[in-house]
Amino acid sequence: MINSNESNGLKELIDKLKEARCLSKEEWTWLIAGRTPELSEYLFALAREERHQYYRHDVYVRGLIEFTNYCRNDCLYCGIRKSNQNASRYRLTEEEILSCCRMGYELGFRTFVLQGGEDAYFTDDKIAHLVHCIKDLYPDCAVTLSLGERSYESYKRFFDAGADRYLLRHETYNSAHYAKLHPASLSAAKRQQCLWNLKEIGYQVGTGFMVGSPYQTPENLAEDMLFIHELNPHMVGIGPFIPHHDTPFADKASGTLELTLFMLGLIRLMLPKVLLPATTALGTIHPNGREQGILAGANVVMPNLSPTAVRKDYSLYDNKICTGDEAAECRNCLERRMESIGYQVVTARGDSLNV
Template identity: 35%
Template sequence: MVSLASDELIYYLNGGDDEELFSLADSVRGNVFGREVYLRAIVEFSNVCNKKCNYCGLRAPNSNINRYRMDVDSIVASACQAAEAGARTIVLQSGDDFSYSTLQIEEIIRRIKDSYDVAVTLSLGDRSIGEYEHWFNCGADRCLIKLETTAPDIYAKIRCGEKFHDRITLLRSVQEIGYEVGSGIIVGLPDYSVEQLADDLIFLAGLELDMIAAGPFVPHPETPFSSSTEGDINLSFRFTALARLLSPFSNIPATSALDSFDPEGRAKGLLRGCNVIMPSVTPVARRGDYNIYPGKNSISVDVTDTISRAEELIRSLDFVPSATKGSVRRMNNVE
């Protein structure tokens, strides 16, 4: 772990020395992960959401969206197709959609795990602690609880009055259950300062997360933030590079939002400290409707081609698509 004070973080976030920062991040990534890049296949099985978050295109008040829910068989089929194509981690992701019962999610987890030797990650939002514990006991391995900001006042603003304390309580509870836990923030939210981003980095490092995600803010036209200035991709690269220095063992994805700014965005992210990519394997007919931000899931090819393209990207950078599930390497030492 590299020790960086707040003023040093701000220096790098402001572009003080990108060449040095990105080189350091790439070196640390290489020391921990070698040439391996992990591939997480995401099944976005429902875009129905009961939340009103001001930044997200899936927000409940948005009536200009084609809502969908996949049934259990379709979810399992998509996951198994991805596993058959080579994915070793399946991410089950939805809006906050409580129409899926505890037992339905259990069935999905068990059927995937019974069919393939893969890790299953849950990204289901504010479900109860009891449900998350039950699903862990059914075989779920990982859990994503995004924060989007670590400032309680900004959290309340962007999530329409919800409490940051409640979200952190959920995150820490799933850690205690035994999940590998991921979280992260959005870089470039309206009225956000570089100083707050430095605070985010320090806060996230203190959580000892197994995954840290950060992508640039992309305004969605059907949200209250529609006219806000979009995020800065270079600031996003700097954030994830600094996250790599502060949390060397954490898995850090090059997010799909990067490609909304630059066709080579994810590739550049992998060369600047990231070690994960997360392609969508949602059925093509539904993929474009999981429209959190404009440009997400803009490429619609079948599951096999999706995985193949992801592996080609990894190899084109002289990296190796990992054949492992990509569990955290926290116990390793960086030389």
């Protein structure tokens, strides 16, 4: 239990964050470690004010197309890691991907997110051609890529083909913590450099981290916040760590809804104009997780446009929701859920105001 003086001190830190837009590592750590339900409610009220000032009560939808679950990497937390021999692998054809876009466009989506494992089959030529086709067919839409780590030249080529945005979670800023979650072939420094490269090229850039990942400390989260403040991205995607039964972290505890919501509120106060999703993982750990995410300051949801036949196979973590729903079901369900808490799903590209 924290005493009243400490509680007042933490509340003052939230006020300071609202004014200064950043804190020191020590202040971030104290605030995150000392959070209480009362402090969270105070934070969320301020976060909603900021969100409403710039984005009103609008919720942007992104059409997520998970087009391959092959991956060359062996991240210890991920269900589609290379070493998982039980994964049922698939790749969508270009025709299947374009069919997802066509269906999504008819449902009102104006952003398509192409997400996949780091799959060598999808060469730069294939990705650039695919992006060009989508932009040619739907010039009023944004194309977001989430393909992991690529070279500067690859990123530039996709951008020149018409890609607008790129999502690449840094996962955790701290290099020692990063090494506990990933094989030795991957490094925090390289991943962070990819983000700087993407910004330099001109993408609208999204980063983010897992909340409650194994071995994570409040100090790690403080470093994540400092990195995000420095990077100043257009989007920040965070979600709770959820274990997958076919990974080395199968027996690790999940991240909590409570801490994830608190971090969402902090990010909204730090970067009031940023795009901030209420993720599928939030909805997985709590039936109303996405609604609570919106009420904590988020303003984006990402329903799935992938063919229902493969959705269950894009299994990054256990018990993922909406794997059996048709795209229209997902869209309509989210619309009703957002309306139930006083928000409205809008059909717009929804570009970030954090420029």
